[in-house]
Amino acid sequence: MGRKLIIGLLLSFVLTQVANAQERGKVTVIKDPQIDSLISKRLELSRLEGVGNSVSSDGFRVQIFSGLGREDAYDAQSQFKAVYPTVRSYVSYTQPNYRVRVGDFRTRLEAQKFLNELRKLYSSLFIFAERINPR
Template sequence: MKKRSFIFTAACLFGFSLFSNAQEGRVTIKQDEMIPKLLALKTEMVNESRIADRYRIQLFSGDNNKASTVIKEYRALYPQWSSTIVYETPNYKVWVGNFRNSLEADRALLEIKKTFPAAFRFRPEKK
């Protein structure tokens, strides 16, 4: 009886080991070499706001000298959000941030309005 159970157990273990070896496999992924290039291009375009809907905050619109003063004051107080001066005929505008959604922009706007009460959130037109 012991001999039979030993043979049965050995046969079962041998069968399970064959079954488990049959389940192992290798996966080979072949992709076009353009895919990494396209992903890098998309990332660059999103970072430059060329394809994503982004929000900004405008602090000022007017002459160049006052825009320079406003952006210097802003940068001293809020270095965490980027800022730039944009020229749209006939005014220079101080724009802040590059926010992914309106909630993120509104949170920043609440903080910025403490110093710049005329600030407002907007979505720039795509070029």
Template structure:
């Protein structure tokens, strides 16, 4: 009886080791074949996006009021380490802090949700186009 148990145990251990080796034995490499012109196209697209007219984009206003408070609001915003540019703008009679430069409303709304944690009166808007 003991020899039967030893044989079964040995067989079980061998099977487990064999099956474990099979399950971890899958290795391979991935090769990506792409046209060299794709990198050129991506660079051109990036350049076009950077030079695009930004007047049709969305922004977030976090403050409107006097200059000293506007500067405080801007420094508070910068200390939050949210990766968005901020800009001090003067529109008679108030100084305003505008944040971001978003291509679409959804992108602006996502950022607005983060900004509202510290600036609850912040809102999304689309700046008026300047007359040339």
């Protein structure tokens, strides 16, 4: 009789577990509450204007320098900043060349207008499509 009682209890336990596991249409999400605060903070930052507070998007930049020398690239960037202090500039390295690209233009036309303005200062200019940091 004790054996039948144990088997009966075990069987009822297993059946209740199976019944609980087969609830249809119900999903339980367990997450850290800080996830919601991080998501809302990121959305808030993407709405603000300023450096580093916006999400990057596709756009265009004008390349004003390409060469082997690191110092030459940073010199070109400094000279550019002296003339255009409000325009962002970026130094990058792709072996074997350093590149200085300027501006965060949403359209190719904006980049072309700025390139035309830069022609008086630089001889070799190119427009590149890449990820930009919008204002």
